[in-house]
Amino acid sequence: MYPANFDYKRPATVDEAVALLAQHGDAAKLLAGGHSLIPAMKLRLAQPKVVVDIGRISTLSYIREAGGKLAIGAMTTHQEIAASRLLQDKCPLLPETASHIGDVQVRNKGTIGGSLAHADPAADYPATILALDAEIEVAGPNGRRTIRAGDFFVDLLQTAIAANELITEIRVPVTAKTVAYVKTEQKASGFALAGVAAVISPSGVRVGVTGIAAKAYRATGVEQALKGQMTANAIALAATHAADGVEPLSDIHASAEYRAHLAQVNTRRALERAVSRG
Amino acid sequence: MPIPVRLRVNNTPREHTIEPRVLLVHYLRDHCNLTGTHVGCETGICGACTVLVDGKAVKSCTVFAVQADGSDVTTIEGLATNGHLHPVQQGFWDRHGLQCGYCTPGMIMASVHLLATGAAGSREAIAEGLRGNLCRCTGYSHIIDAVQNAQQAANAEVARA
Numbered sequence: 560m561y562p563a564n565f566d567y568k569r570p571a572t573v574d575e576a577v578a579l580l581a582q583h584g585d586a587a588k589l590l591a592g593g594h595s596l597i598p599a600m601k602l603r604l605a606q607p608k609v610v611v612d613i614g615r616i617s618t619l620s621y622i623r624e625a626g627g628k629l630a631i632g633a634m635t636t637h638q639e640i641a642a643s644r645l646l647q648d649k650c651p652l653l654p655e656t657a658s659h660i661g662d663v664q665v666r667n668k669g670t671i672g673g674s675l676a677h678a679d680p681a682a683d684y685p686a687t688i689l690a691l692d693a694e695i696e697v698a699g700p701n702g703r704r705t706i707r708a709g710d711f712f713v714d715l716l717q718t719a720i721a722a723n724e725l726i727t728e729i730r731v732p733v734t735a736k737t738v739a740y741v742k743t744e745q746k747a748s749g750f751a752l753a754g755v756a757a758v759i760s761p762s763g764v765r766v767g768v769t770g771i772a773a774k775a776y777r778a779t780g781v782e783q784a785l786k787g788q789m790t791a792n793a794i795a796l797a798a799t800h801a802a803d804g805v806e807p808l809s810d811i812h813a814s815a816e817y818r819a820h821l822a823q824v825n826t827r828r829a830l831e832r833a834v835s836r837g
Numbered sequence: 838m839p840i841p842v843r844l845r846v847n848n849t850p851r852e853h854t855i856e857p858r859v860l861l862v863h864y865l866r867d868h869c870n871l872t873g874t875h876v877g878c879e880t881g882i883c884g885a886c887t888v889l890v891d892g893k894a895v896k897s898c899t900v901f902a903v904q905a906d907g908s909d910v911t912t913i914e915g916l917a918t919n920g921h922l923h924p925v926q927q928g929f930w931d932r933h934g935l936q937c938g939y940c941t942p943g944m945i946m947a948s949v950h951l952l953a954t955g956a957a958g959s960r961e962a963i964a965e966g967l968r969g970n971l972c973r974c975t976g977y978s979h980i981i982d983a984v985q986n987a988q989q990a991a992n993a994e995v996a997r998a
Binding site: 564566593594597638662668747748749 | 900
């Protein structure tokens, strides 16, 4: 399976990448680890005239603590996130989620920026990014701007990133250990049929859900129903609201009813596991 | 437009002018004539095309050769030295870790990476580490035996040294 021909550009800096996007407009696609774009190109669902490979921009690969948050460069691989001691210590939900993505080879190549920009409805990070209320920084011709996680996912494979922008950094808060990511996966690909991320903090509970609908969402019905009660009964009752107000996807792997059911079960399990880590 | 790509494959410098759309697996097979790396599912799932790029296991059907420009690539052909099988190859030989053999090069490269990263400590860890490699003969049990064999051989080597 050969993709259609394209011109290949490999900018060394973010500014060069932004300039290439400005120059080529819609004809260009950004290539990070390639594990979303290349399969789409092989099926010729994507046929960009120009591929801008940002995978080698070394200044976009880091994990560090800054201003009371944890900052992760967009080209940091899933493996680097899964193995990060700093993240395991200060924001354990992110490495836990990363360790569930695909397999070893996929995690060695795929990047957090690439995954978020692709916005696959069954990707793992979106649930976690929402539950952490993360910030996504993008660079464009007018400089940098920050998008809140809640505003980031727009629709199936669509985000709030403009065509002339690229993700540079993801910022997540320092959290307690009372977090968990629980998913039921499609066995061959490892993609989530239903992935639920839960964050329990003094300021409240946040639940992110992926794999169920056209885009990942915050299960606000669950969060409100809990009202700070974290007993087994309260969790079980609240979890029944995990798919409220969403239209579940239906495909060869799982019907809409099954997905909605899995959302509820995995929400309960994620909340129980997060509580147990307190 | 074809562009130059320079990399080292099994410690041998290679230089070709290729179309950027050439996938690493096709580059290795068709341009370097190294056909040990297999094309399986072509969708990044089966792992038959696994090679090491700068020491890390990747699925070469989901990487453009130009992305590996400047890198060190190791394929199944690069494991044996002076006619001696790599401990993982020897493990597959000794423990009958293959049946039809189609998945074997990918299994072995993924296993080499697993041992190098210290992630082969138990049967469960090996199974998790090889979840990106599918064997249609379903010979998984012997494959795990083979990796454990290689791990023990490596440990014995360290003990002797």
